[in-house]
Amino acid sequence: MSRLYLLRHAKAGWALPGVRDFDRPLDATGIADAEATGKTMRAWAYVPELTLCSNAKRARETLEGIAANADTGRVVFTDDLYSSDAAGYLDKVRDNGQHGSILLIGHNPMMEDLAMAVSGSGEEGALHTLHTGFPTSGLAVIRFQTSLSEAQLGQGYLESFLTPADL
Numbered sequence: 001m002s003r004l005y006l007l008r009h010a011k012a013g014w015a016l017p018g019v020r021d022f023d024r025p026l027d028a029t030g031i032a033d034a035e036a037t038g039k040t041m042r043a044w045a046y047v048p049e050l051t052l053c054s055n056a057k058r059a060r061e062t063l064e065g066i067a068a069n070a071d072t073g074r075v076v077f078t079d080d081l082y083s084s085d086a087a088g089y090l091d092k093v094r095d096n097g098q099h100g101s102i103l104l105i106g107h108n109p110m111m112e113d114l115a116m117a118v119s120g121s122g123e124e125g126a127l128h129t130l131h132t133g134f135p136t137s138g139l140a141v142i143r144f145q146t147s148l149s150e151a152q153l154g155q156g157y158l159e160s161f162l163t164p165a166d167l
Contacts, residue, residue, distance in 0.1 A: 002148045004093060004118070004156065005041075005048055005103040006140040008111045010034040010065065012058035022082060026061045033137035034065025036167035042070040044160075046141060048103035049073045050096055054081035059105045062137070072103060081106040086113035090151065097149025108134055115140040115158070118151060122158025129161045137164045 010030035015021055026034065041047075051072045053063045059081070066072060080092060081104070089110050093102055104111075112134035119127065119142055130140060142156040 001100075002097075002144045002146065002151075003046075003048075003101040003159075004142045004144065004148060004151065005046060005101065006111050006115050006142065007037065007062070007066075007103060007105045008108055008134055008136055008138045009054070009056070009059040009105060010037070010062040011136040022055075023057050025057050026065075030058070030062070030136065031065060033164045033167065034062045035069055036164070037062075037137050037139060037162075038066035038069030040162060040167050041066065041139070046139075047071045047073065048101045049099040050101075051075045051103040051105065052081065052092055052096065053077050053105040054107060055079045056082045056107070059107070063105055073099075073101075081110075084110065086110045086117060089114045090118070090153075093151055094149050097147050097151065099148065102148055111138070111140075115142065115161075117153050118142055118156040119158040120154035120156060122156075123160060126158045126161040129163065130158060135163050137167070138162070
């Protein structure tokens with residue numbers, strides 16, 4: 001059994017003039033939500049062996065808030081998670097599938113698309129919440145019977161889907 005944690009970065013402010021989208025920082029709500037997500041991950045014993053994090057500033061700052069409150073395992077930053085589509089996200093997971101659990105910190109719509117594509121079944125409430133959208137700081141926890149290197153569309157089980165309202 002393996003687990004995939006999909007986390008959309010926390011809430012960021014709008015880009016100021018002259019600031020690239022890639023460099024947008026978290027706002028005050030985002031900072032608080034990232035810290036709360038870390039505390040929730042620790043309380044629920046969600047401990048990834050590997051964290052794959054977008055290199056975008058808001059994703060890195062989200063990781064900082066989580067790591068201050070929970071174990072994030074080995075961390076790898078990658079630009080691919082800023083520019084890839086959901087299929088690219090799944091490829092990244094499969095490429096690192098030797099790990100029993102992976103936390104992927106990235107962006108929408110890729111997070112929502114991937115979570116919906118791989119979750120063939122799941123807890124009724126979690127599926128319902130996922131189908132209403134994937135908010136910033138949303139965390140989907142998806143279990144697979146196989147290794148993550150063999151993760152397939154529709155083969156995951158959505159154990160839980162936490163939003164900032166749940167934290």
